[in-house]
Amino acid sequence: MPGGVISILVVNPNSSHAMTQGMEDAIKGIPLDESIKVYTYTAPPDSPASINDAEGIQISTDVVLKDLAQSGELEKYDGILVACYSVHPLVGHLAEQYKNGLSVTGIFEASILTATSLLPPATSGSGSHQSQWGIVTTGAFWEEHLGTGVREFLGQESGSKNAKFRGVASTGLSAGDFHHVSAQEVKVKLEEATRRLLGDGGVSCVVMGCAGMAGLEEIIRTTGISQYGTEAGSSVLVVDGVKAGILQLEQMVKSRRLFSMK
Structure with a gap:
């Protein structure tokens, strides 16, 4: 049972x-x-x-x-x-x-399955922007590492495009920095990376790509509101792996x- x-x-x-x-x-x-x-x-x-x-x-x-x-x-x-x-x-x-x-x-694998399950279904022929998810992470090394990892986990061939995955944006911090640098610096770096990921619209789910980011969801949420406006920004989901x-x-x-x- x-x-x-x-x-x-x-x-x-x-x-x-x-x-x-x-x-x-x-x-x-x-x-x-x-x-x-x-x-x-x-x-x-x-x-x-x-x-x-x-x-x-x-x-x-x-x-x-x-x-x-x-x-x-x-x-x-x-x-x-x-x-x-x-x-x-x-x-x-x-x-x-x-x-x-x-x-x-x-937490990487679990976040992919969670994020994709939270995206609204695509409506064929509607002409609307495909809803996407993406990852905010630490250093530049992780952009290629995680981007490739997402494609391989989903069974995609190298170089193929995933219409539901926006990509990876890095903060320039290390995992340890989230516990050792000033809260203000963490906030600024995380806001900058989140804005790059969100772009001008279409991202409905953001994954925190570092276990050290635990507890920082609110920074991403408020950045979403400032980027997309209150209604659209408030609906952005933030996933802790x-x-x-x-x-x-x-x-x-x-x-x-x-x-x-x-």
């Missing part, structure tokens, strides 16, 4: 406890049923404090896989959420390793229980 307690582990693959705390604060804002139990894990100090490039992704993968294998920690949970906004190898490694009993996703991942894992675990042969 799909009922019963569901235990979810949110894996922060960097070694920043401040970032994990930010995720925990965001999770508290989700109206979860009492049967959903959420726990967090922070990578050991050998992992980067901020994952900013391909090297950081790989180091964090190696460190976390080794640490979790030694601890046997994952045997306690029904679902695992990899909380790094990237095409993170941990998602695939853990999904393959525990394919017979553990639901696994990442950690929250999206928790909700999606709840559904994945219940679906696995309901549709399995056991």
Whole structure:
């Protein structure tokens, strides 16, 4: 049966406890049923404090896989959420390793499915602008990395265009900066990136492309209002990948229980 307690582990693959705390604060804002139990894990100090490039992704993968294998920690949970906004190898490694009993996703993958599900359906022949979604992220490295990742996740060929995906706009900050630079600088950088993403219209959903952005939804919302006007701007949805991942894992675990042969 799909009922019963569901235990979810949110894996922060960097070694920043401040970032994990930010995720925990965001999770508290989700109206979860009492049967959903959420726990967090922070990578050991050998992992980067901020994952900013391909090297950081790989180091964090190696460190976390080794640490979790030694601890046997994952045997306690029904679902695992990899909380790094990237095409993170941990998602695939853990999904393959525990394919017979553990639901696994990442905040990147969960945000794509959530954003696309929130877009209004296209009306054929209406002549109206196709509603789109996009990502606001940290450094310039992520623009190509995430753009390519979205296409590959959706099964598109390289170089093909997705009419529903506006693209990726970077703030120039690192993930760690969201906890260490001034709130005013974060606000200015995030507003600038959001304005570039929104353009002159058509974006109805913005994804926060960094776990360190947890709690900054209001900056994006107010930027949407200033860019699109009160009515259109107020309707722009802002997706937190950690929250999206928790909700999606709840559904994945219940679906696995309901549709399995056991």
